[in-house]
Amino acid sequence: MSRPPGLGVLTGRRLAVWGDPIAHSRSPQLHGAAYRALGLDWEYGRERVHEASFASRLAQLGEPWRGLSLTMPLKGVAFEAARTRDRAAEFTGAVNTLLLAEGGPHGYNTDVGGIVRFLTEQGVRDPARARIVGAGATATSALMALDTMGVREVEVAARRPEAAEHLMALGERVGVRVTPTRIDVPTGAVDLTIATLPGGADIADATADRLAASGGPLLDVVYGHWPTVLATAWERAGARAWDGSGMLLHQAVLQVRVFVMGDPGSVLPHEDDVDAAMRAALAASVSA
Structure with a gap:
């Protein structure tokens, strides 16, 4: 799916990753590095959200919010919450990215693209x-x-x-x-x-x-x-054997595209620099 029709201007600056458990997530480091590289003063946090409380918590989000990354066990309930979905989400029944914009939430599954991009890179x-x-x-x-x-x-x-x-x-x-x-x-x-x-x-x-x-x-x-x-x-x-950190990196790049451009297929400004910053952040989080 390309940029959803009627998406409008994106103004929110708050993002977060939700899941349960969530303390292990490296998404804050990856996304934080991306937005710094892009010169964007955005906030990206993490929050432990249970499947049963997802809908009510989502309903509480107001205008400052731009989007969410979702990890287990929330990808199914995020799918149900999405008003539009990309092809990967429709076929898998899983949404790991919600764009909170006009006519939304808009749901995406960037895990699929993350796997493809990583394996192709290898x-x-x-x-x-x-x-x-x-x-x-x-x-x-x-x-x-x-x-x-x-x-x-x-x-x-x-x-x-x-x-x-x-x-x-x-x-x-x-x-x-x-x-x-x-x-x-x-x-x-x-x-x-x-x-x-x-x-x-x-x-x-x-x-x-x-x-x-x-x-x-x-x-x-x-x-x-x-x-x-x-x-x-x-x-x-x-x-050869690879862990999932490369997939994590590539799906996060696609998420950043969604949050910044409104479309996982739209390349970011200076994306090579953004990619390098995210790789450095991932390496630092692994060695920490």
């Missing part, structure tokens, strides 16, 4: 077959990212293969063949693996090794618990 080109580990909410964004990259066959490895039914349905909508399998019984070699499990997920070493042996490079969306069991298995196999 040189991943034209994967034919991929695997998603896990079948939760983040797996829908992973599937849409793989569709964007041209993947037509995706294996979903989950503890309960029946949990992947919504991914099979999504695959049918976008033209991707989705095959569920048990996490300990991968069905064949793939060109790329995207792991969407929580950082503390309990996976047997033998299972992780089987996934690594046939998995191609790994993008593990976790960035606070590293290395994960899967990343360690990929290291044993001598294969």
